Amino acid sequence: MRGFGAGFALLCAGCSGWQSAIDPAGPESRNLQHLLWLFFGVSAAVWVLVMLVLAVALMRRAAPSTAPLRPGSRGERGSAIAVSAAVAATAIVLVGLTVGSYRATSALGARGDEPLMVRLRGYQWWWEVTYLDPLPERVFVTANELHIPVGRAVTVDLVAADVIHSFWLPNLAGKQDLVPGRDNRISFTADRPGIYRGQCAEFCGLQHAHMSFFVIAEPPADFERWRSTQLQPAVAPMDTEQEAGQQLVTGKACAACHAVRGTGAVGTLAPDLTHVASRTYLAAGLLPMTRGSLAAWVADPQTIKPGNNMPAVPLSSDKLRSISAYLASLK
Amino acid sequence: MSETRPEIEAIEVIDRDLSPEALEQRLAQTWATPRTLYGWLATADHKIIGRRYIVTAFVFLILGGVLALAMRAQLAGPENRLVSADLYNQLFTMHGSNMMFLFAVPVMEAVAVYLVPLMVGTRNIAFPRLNAFSYWIYLAGGLLLWAAFLLQMGPDVGWFAYVPLSGPQYGAGKRSDIWAQMITFTELSALAVAVEIVVTVFKQRAPGMTLARIPLFVWSMLVTSFLIILAMPAIVMASTSLILDRLVGTHFFNPAEGGDVLLYQHLFWFFGHPEVYIIFLPAVGMVSTIVPTFARRPVFGYLALVLALIATGILAFTLWVHHMFVTGLPRVGESFFTASSMAIAVPSGIQIFCWLATMWHGRPVLATPMLFVLAFFATFVLGGLTGVMVASVPLDTQVHDTYFVVAHFHYVLIGGAVFPLMGAIYYWYPKFTGRMMSERLGRWVAGLVFVGFNLAFFPMHLLGLAGMPRRVYTYQPEMGWGGANLFVSLSSVILAAGFLLFFIDALRSARYGARAADNPWDAGTLEWATASPPPSYNFGHIPVVTSANPLWEERGPLPVATGLRAGRRELLVTTVAEAQPEARETSPRNSIWPLMTALTTTVMLIWSIFSPWAVVWGSIPIGISLIGWFWPKGTPEDEA
Numbered sequence: 023m024r025g026f027g028a029g030f031a032l033l034c035a036g037c038s039g040w041q042s043a044i045d046p047a048g049p050e051s052r053n054l055q056h057l058l059w060l061f062f063g064v065s066a067a068v069w070v071l072v073m074l075v076l077a078v079a080l081m082r083r084a085a086p087s088t089a090p091l092r093p094g095s096r097g098e099r100g101s102a103i104a105v106s107a108a109v110a111a112t113a114i115v116l117v118g119l120t121v122g123s124y125r126a127t128s129a130l131g132a133r134g135d136e137p138l139m140v141r142l143r144g145y146q147w148w149w150e151v152t153y154l155d156p157l158p159e160r161v162f163v164t165a166n167e168l169h170i171p172v173g174r175a176v177t178v179d180l181v182a183a184d185v186i187h188s189f190w191l192p193n194l195a196g197k198q199d200l201v202p203g204r205d206n207r208i209s210f211t212a213d214r215p216g217i218y219r220g221q222c223a224e225f226c227g228l229q230h231a232h233m234s235f236f237v238i239a240e241p242p243a244d245f246e247r248w249r250s251t252q253l254q255p256a257v258a259p260m261d262t263e264q265e266a267g268q269q270l271v272t273g274k275a276c277a278a279c280h281a282v283r284g285t286g287a288v289g290t291l292a293p294d295l296t297h298v299a300s301r302t303y304l305a306a307g308l309l310p311m312t313r314g315s316l317a318a319w320v321a322d323p324q325t326i327k328p329g330n331n332m333p334a335v336p337l338s339s340d341k342l343r344s345i346s347a348y349l350a351s352l353k
Numbered sequence: 354m355s356e357t358r359p360e361i362e363a364i365e366v367i368d369r370d371l372s373p374e375a376l377e378q379r380l381a382q383t384w385a386t387p388r389t390l391y392g393w394l395a396t397a398d399h400k401i402i403g404r405r406y407i408v409t410a411f412v413f414l415i416l417g418g419v420l421a422l423a424m425r426a427q428l429a430g431p432e433n434r435l436v437s438a439d440l441y442n443q444l445f446t447m448h449g450s451n452m453m454f455l456f457a458v459p460v461m462e463a464v465a466v467y468l469v470p471l472m473v474g475t476r477n478i479a480f481p482r483l484n485a486f487s488y489w490i491y492l493a494g495g496l497l498l499w500a501a502f503l504l505q506m507g508p509d510v511g512w513f514a515y516v517p518l519s520g521p522q523y524g525a526g527k528r529s530d531i532w533a534q535m536i537t538f539t540e541l542s543a544l545a546v547a548v549e550i551v552v553t554v555f556k557q558r559a560p561g562m563t564l565a566r567i568p569l570f571v572w573s574m575l576v577t578s579f580l581i582i583l584a585m586p587a588i589v590m591a592s593t594s595l596i597l598d599r600l601v602g603t604h605f606f607n608p609a610e611g612g613d614v615l616l617y618q619h620l621f622w623f624f625g626h627p628e629v630y631i632i633f634l635p636a637v638g639m640v641s642t643i644v645p646t647f648a649r650r651p652v653f654g655y656l657a658l659v660l661a662l663i664a665t666g667i668l669a670f671t672l673w674v675h676h677m678f679v680t681g682l683p684r685v686g687e688s689f690f691t692a693s694s695m696a697i698a699v700p701s702g703i704q705i706f707c708w709l710a711t712m713w714h715g716r717p718v719l720a721t722p723m724l725f726v727l728a729f730f731a732t733f734v735l736g737g738l739t740g741v742m743v744a745s746v747p748l749d750t751q752v753h754d755t756y757f758v759v760a761h762f763h764y765v766l767i768g769g770a771v772f773p774l775m776g777a778i779y780y781w782y783p784k785f786t787g788r789m790m791s792e793r794l795g796r797w798v799a800g801l802v803f804v805g806f807n808l809a810f811f812p813m814h815l816l817g818l819a820g821m822p823r824r825v826y827t828y829q830p831e832m833g834w835g836g837a838n839l840f841v842s843l844s845s846v847i848l849a850a851g852f853l854l855f856f857i858d859a860l861r862s863a864r865y866g867a868r869a870a871d872n873p874w875d876a877g878t879l880e881w882a883t884a885s886p887p888p889s890y891n892f893g894h895i896p897v898v899t900s901a902n903p904l905w906e907e908r909g910p911l912p913v914a915t916g917l918r919a920g921r922r923e924l925l926v927t928t929v930a931e932a933q934p935e936a937r938e939t940s941p942r943n944s945i946w947p948l949m950t951a952l953t954t955t956v957m958l959i960w961s962i963f964s965p966w967a968v969v970w971g972s973i974p975i976g977i978s979l980i981g982w983f984w985p986k987g988t989p990e991d992e993a
Contacts (some may be wrong), residue, residue: 039833041820043751054751058818061748065738072705072734076727079712080719090877090905091650091715098653098714105654105706112702116695116741123691123745127684146523180681185518186614188679188754192820196750199680201615202517203608206681223754223822225511227518228438231825308829328438 041219043192047239050129050195050210057126064115137175137209140168144180144187144200144222147229147330148293148306153249154179162252163281165293167301168237171245172215180206188224191237197223212239219307228329234307248300255284256296256352266341267348271295275335276345282352292332299352305330317346364920368894371919376893379919384476384889386943395943397481398889402488403467404785409488410460413451413495415856420448422849425809429842431830441826442509447502449512450532453628454539455495457770458581461635462546464777465574467785469550471880471887472568474559474896476924477940479552480545482947482982487545489951494538497959501531508532511824513625514595516606516617521599530599530962533592537958540585540592543631547581550574557924558932559879560914561898568878568901569652572659573638576666580627580634583670588624591617601965615680622673630669632766634662636773637704640726643773643780644708646876647723648715651902654707661700661707668697678749687746694744701737705730720874721795725776728803732768736761739814754824757817763810775802775855782862783869787886790866794858798851805848812837812844877902882911895925898932946982953978 039045046052139154151164170176180189182200190197195210212218222233240248259265268285271277277287283296298304301311305327309315321342323332337345368376386396396402424444427436436444470478478484501507508528510519519529554575558567567575594605595617604610606617645652652658674682674690708730717723739761742748752758775798782790817823821834828834872881881904883892894913900906914934917923922940927933957971 039819041832043818043820051751054747057745057747058742058751061742061745065735065741069734069738072709073731075709076712076730079709080717080727082713089649090875090902101653101710101713105657105703105710108706109699109703113699116698119741119745120692120695123747124688126745126747127688185523186515190754190822192751196747197679197753198750201680203614204681219820221820221822225442225515225518225754225824227523228442230442231438231827 040217041192041221045193047214047216047218048194048211049213051193053126053129054196057122060122061119064119068115135175137177138170139177139179141179141181142168142189142200143183144189144226144233145183146185146227147222147233147327149233149235150183150293151235153252160253162249163294164252164297164301166235166303166306168235169245169248170212170237170239171242172212172239174242175209175211177207177209180208185226186224187222187226187233189220190223191218191220193218194237194239199224212237215239215241217302221307229327232306232308232327234303236302236307238302251300251353252297256282258284259348260351261347263344264348264351267344267346270337270341270345271348275333279332295349295352297352299350313346313350316349317342320345320349365918366920367915368917368919369915373893376919377888380890380893381888383920383922386889391945392943394948395485395945397477397485397941397943397947399466399470399478399481399484400887400889400891402481402484403463403465406459406463406466406488406491407785409492409495410456410463411856413455414460415852416499417448417451417456418849418852420444420451422845424448425842425845427826428828428838430839431828431832431835433827436826438826439509442824443502443507445824446508446511446514446532447498450498450508450535451495452766453512453632454536455491455498457632457766458539458543458628459491460774461574461577461632461770462543462550464639464774464781465550465570465577465635466546468781468880469553469571469574470557471784471883471891472571472878473554473557473562474879474882474892474898475553475557476891476895477922478549479557480549480941482941482944483545484549485944486947486951487542487549489948490538490545490954491542493951493955494535494542497531497538497955498535501528506531508535513618513621515621516595516598516614519595520606521602524599527962530596533596533599534958534962536588536592538955540589541954543581544585547578547585550578551582554578555929556926556935558927559896559898560925560927560932560934562927562932564930565655566898566901569641569655569658569662570635570638573634573641573662576662577631577634580631580666580669584624584627584631587620591620591624594620596961600961615677615682618677618680619673622676623670626673626676627669629762629765630665632770634665636729636770637662637665639773639777639780640708640729641704642876642878643722643726643776644711645715645902646780646874647718647720647726648712649718650711650715651877651905652707653710653714654703655901657703658707661703664700665697668693668700672697672744675744675749678746679753684746691744691746695741698737698741705734720779721790721792721799722776722780722874724796724799725772725779728799728806729768729772729776731803732764732772732806736764736768740765752817754822755817756813756821756823759823760810760813760817763806763813767806767810772802775799778855778859780874781880782859782866783873783885784880785886786863786866787869787884788862788866789869789873790858790862794854798855798858801847801851801854803851805844805846805851808844809841809848812841816841872904875904877905879903942986944982946978949978950975950982 044055046055141152141154143150149166151168153162155161180198180200182202187200188197194212195208198206198208216239218237220235259268272286277289279289279292281288281294304311304315304319308327319326322334323330324334386392386398386401427433427441506528508531510529514532517523554571597603598605604612606612606614608614641652641658671693672690675694678687743752743761779790779795816834816837869885871885882896894915896911897914903911917937923937924940925934926936926938928935953974957967960967960971
């Protein structure tokens with residue numbers, strides 16, 4: 023009636039997607055979706071009802087009066103009862119919705135046995151991901167991408183490194199803030215494999231729009247294979263170009279902030295590059311991972327993501343080529 | 354004092370001793386503002402100041418609307434490079450701060466500054482010089498914010514300026530200081546007006562206007578004023594400690610030194626949520642005024658409506674935590690705030706049902722103000738229902754900080770407050786200016802604004818559910834949000850066209866509008882008992898009130914109270930509950946000192962952005978201007 027249909031039609035592309043609250047892929051988000059439909063149904067009914075009464079009230083009297091009417095005319099007692107009943111009904115509906123809301127909350131708090139433990143640290147404007155394990159040698163660090171086994175609960179500890187960020191993964195969970203000086207956590211389970219996108223939801227400065235991450239839910243065997251790869255140090259260079267690239271990465275400014283395990287680069291201020299080429303995206307969801315993207319990013323990070331903390335380091339084209347060759351080999 | 358001096362006799366003359374013409378002349382002489390530059394700067398007339406306030410607030414609405422259009426242009430397509438990240442962050446910070454602090458709250462107070470004294474039947478607002486001061490300080494705060502923006506120093510940390518992003522470590526330059534100090538300006542002006550309204554309503558009502566006969570708009574402003582008085586100290590605390598953290602190295606919000614980041618959010622939202630009702634309750638009062646006038650009968654459930662206003666005002670302080678549901682607070686505590694946030698829907702429901710019953714039993718006339726009320730119904734009810742959704746902790750974990758919330762709060766703020774405000778402007782314009790706005794254009798305005806608004810904002814609900822966070826300067830094509838965003842951006846042009854037509858109508862009607870009668874809508878409340886526009890002294894004689902709708906009860910002239918001196922600015926002080934006459938009180942004359950005080954305060958506040966010593970040295974000129982303000986003038990009652 024008011025063109026809402028057009029709006030709905032235009033949106034269909036976005037509703038079932040890799041970053042959507044209404045395309046759940048796990049019990050937690052499905053629970054939220056059911057609650058959403060409950061609220062939506064009740065709200066739609068209330069809205070239609072109020073509009074109907076309004077329309078009838080306007081159409082009841084055809085002849086407008088000139089002189090103001092006096093109250094106490096016939097039927098007002100009936101209206102007093104109707105208004106009271108409507109208020110009572112409002113209260114009852116609200117109590118019902120509140121109870122529904124409580125039940126959904128307590129379901130969210132439930133956690134599976136032996137969840138996979140991950141620590142996420144939010145930086146301006148990327149995510150450091152640490153897979154935790156009681157055995158120190160099974161702990162490793164990556165960035166902007168989580169792999170999780172389908173069917174197993176995941177608990178993510180949320181820590182802020184600088185300002186407030188917010189972890190939002192709509193297909194699998196709601197959101198939870200990363201607050202400096204505070205330890206938060208969020209739990210979720212994926213029950214079907216897929217690539218799910220999440221994004222920082224709390225405004226965190228210049229590049230808040232480009233602070234995404236990916237969650238890759240895969241069968242447990244695939245997950246274990248991925249984990250054992252991630253636990254390895256970086257692969258050794260395979261040709262002279264890659265070797266030159268390694269020299270540059272470990273010897274130049276890169277190593278001050280980035281780490282490549284197994285080499286002299288041990289910086290901790292920026293994403294770990296040990297297996298950078300194994301990730302699907304570069305720069306927190308900004309560029310698909312290719313050698314070309316890596317070269318472009320190293321050559322001019324400030325044009326691609328203005329204001330981010332990676333400086334443009336002047337490099338000759340030869341050096342840039344060897345660096346990108348080396349980085350692209352870090353599977 | 355000699356009693357034979359003729360000018361004293363003239364001052365002492367009592368209103369009943371003069372013929373009606375002589376009385377009007379004498380009162381005009383006493384109350385008029387000279388048409389000179391000095392008169393313009395020094396006036397203490399609530400109508401001149403109120404009009405000025407309304408016009409200024411609408412200018413800020415236009416500026417804020419331009420910012421919104423710039424944002425929509427940037428978001429119309431994915432990876433648009435029209436606006437840089439830095440400028441975009443300033444745009445939405447400016448838009449939010451401007452609309453909340455420089456438009457929405459001030460415009461409601463502005464309408465009240467103009468109307469409340471007329472609606473309660475008095476000659477001027479209480480503390481008229483404070484009123485003048487509040488306008489100047491509001492104007493200075495607005496100019497500070499906009500000057501900073503034009504100098505590329507606009508705040509860029511969002512309208513709630515969360516720490517640590519706005520703190521000393523991450524908020525570079527003076528941008529956050531300017532934001533925080535702009536808040537101080539608007540705090541001062543809002544508190545000043547709130548105090549004036551409370552005193553005017555409690556002590557200056559026309560004789561016989563008992564608590565049960567106060568017009569509902571006045572009730573709503575009374576409750577709003579108490580909300581301002583109780584909520585503003587929290588934002589004073591928040592913005593002041595933010596400035597202290599930035600300027601002198603305190604650590605209120607630095608967790609490394611024992612401060613707490615969430616403390617800021619608690620303080621901000623303890624103010625920020627009542628703020629929403631500070632904007633919404635006056636709008637409710639406007640609806641409660643327009644509906645009975647055009648339904649042609651007294652409002653249904655007056656007592657229920659008053660109690661709903663008060664209940665909303667109290668509940669407004671119990672639900673600030675619903676802005677912080679995802680910060681990691683304990684779940685039990687959050688559940689309490691879910692319940693209280695839902696509970697506030699009950700008083701809102703009561704009001705909706707009472708208005709429906711008023712229309713049901715009335716004979717509604719669909720004049721332009723009423724069309725805005727209908728637009729209000731459709732949008733506000735929808736916004737209220739999405740409000741119930743965001744009140745639920747689990748649902749909020751999905752929709753918080755997304756475009757769903759952007760849609761929700763625009764539904765309640767534009768649908769719930771701006772639509773009634775536009776209706777109120779059409780309704781009271783004849784009283785403000787003596788001329789009618791155009792019915793024909795008014796219908797177009799209502800239609801365009803309503804359709805444009807819904808087309809622009811409804812799809813945002815879906816964008817939020819489809820994963821779009823708020824405050825992003827761009828998004829990638831693979832997100833699939835491009836089509837809906839383009840649709841929203843195009844629809845925003847329809848909305849803007851509606852507003853443009855509204856301003857054209859308002860400007861055109863000021864000169865060419867049809868002459869308005871004293872009571873063109875045949876309404877029932879006191880502001881329509883005087884001329885359109887009202888004379889400087891408001892009423893020749895103070896009316897005596899015998900019912901809630903005096904002009905409907907007495908179809909002829911109202912009974913009046915006499916005994917005020919016509920040669921002095923005197924008004925009648927009455928008792929709080931029953932409005933029995935108590936005393937004659939002198940109302941201050943025009944003075945340039947409120948402007949001087951506003952100027953010296955402005956210098957001190959802006960200087961304090963750069964040096965803490967400004968507070969010390971800057972206080973001296975403020976002190977001097979206050980001495981000027983309060984200097985005894987030797988009027989007889991001062992000597993008595």
